[in-house]
Amino acid sequence: EKIISILIYIIIIPIIIFNLTIMIKSYINPTEIPDFFGLKSFVIVSESMESTIMKGDAIFIKKVNQDELKINDIISFHNKDEIITHRIVKVIEENGKTKYITKGDNNRREDKEHITYEKIEGVYQFKISGFGKIVELLKDKITLIILLIILVLISLVQVKKKKKRLRRKEKRYEYNKKCNSLKYSNKQNK
Numbered sequence: 001e002k003i004i005s006i007l008i009y010i011i012i013i014p015i016i017i018f019n020l021t022i023m024i025k026s027y028i029n030p031t032e033i034p035d036f037f038g039l040k041s042f043v044i045v046s047e048s049m050e051s052t053i054m055k056g057d058a059i060f061i062k063k064v065n066q067d068e069l070k071i072n073d074i075i076s077f078h079n080k081d082e083i084i085t086h087r088i089v090k091v092i093e094e095n096g097k098t099k100y101i102t103k104g105d106n107n108r109r110e111d112k113e114h115i116t117y118e119k120i121e122g123v124y125q126f127k128i129s130g131f132g133k134i135v136e137l138l139k140d141k142i143t144l145i146i147l148l149i150i151l152v153l154i155s156l157v158q159v160k161k162k163k164k165r166l167r168r169k170e171k172r173y174e175y176n177k178k179c180n181s182l183k184y185s186n187k188q189n190k
Contacts, residue, residue, distance in 0.1 A: 005154060012151050019144045033083070033121060038062050040122055042076055042083055043132035048104030049074070049085060053124075058131040059085060061122030069100065069117070074124035077102070077115050085124065086111060 018036055025034035033040050039060045047055050052074070061076045069075070069088065076085045086102035089110060093099075099114035137143050 005158060008154060009151075012147055016144065016147055016151070019147075023141070023144075035063075039125065040076075042085065043136050044085065045132075046104075048106050049087075050106045052087075052105050053085065053127055054129065056132045057127045057129050058134075059127045060125045061085075062125050063120075063122045066098065066117045069120070069123070075100070075102065075115075076121045076124070078119045078121065079111075079113060083121060084111075 021036050022034045025032075039062055041058055041060050044053050044055055044057045044059060053059060059076070069091070071088050071091060073088045074085060075088060076083050078084075084102075086104045086107075088100045089103045090101040091098060092101065092114065094114065097116060099116055100120075101110050101114055103110045
């Protein structure tokens with residue numbers, strides 16, 4: 001029972017901290033994608049990077065300096081109103097500016113638009129397979145409220161159980177005390 005409640009705390013508390021951090025950062029700076037200790041998370045919604053990254057995977061990226069970007073890096077970047085995650089296949093100089101040509105591993109052709117550093121959100125760090133649906137659910141405010149309620153309920157149940165155990169201990173102590181005093185008085189009467 002204690003192990004289960006500890007596991008729940010280990011899972012729920014970091015999720016709540018993560019969500020609160022993301023929510024606060026998104027309110028403070030609504031034009032930027034919020035990060036958590038430098039990591040940003042995205043859910044893959046297409047099959048363009050399969051079999052490296054599957055649709056429904058949660059990926060985590062980190063912003064890097066421009067001089068750290070290289071061919072074969074998987075990057076997430078802005079393309080109009082969406083974020084795309086593809087691999088850098090070429091680096092070119094165009095009008096004195098470095099541009100990156102990208103391609104999805106599962107696509108036949110390179111992407112039409114050449115990406116500048118300013119459009120890059122970050123470089124792929126790791127993924128959690130199939131975790132995208134859960135991540136999307138956890139970003140929801142209602143889910144956060146439900147998790148907080150669950151955490152409070154678990155805490156209340158534990159407090160109630162501890163009080164009950166304490167009362168039982170006190171009763172046992174009083175009972176033992178009575179029994180010992182009766183034994184002592186019976187010995188004295190003999």
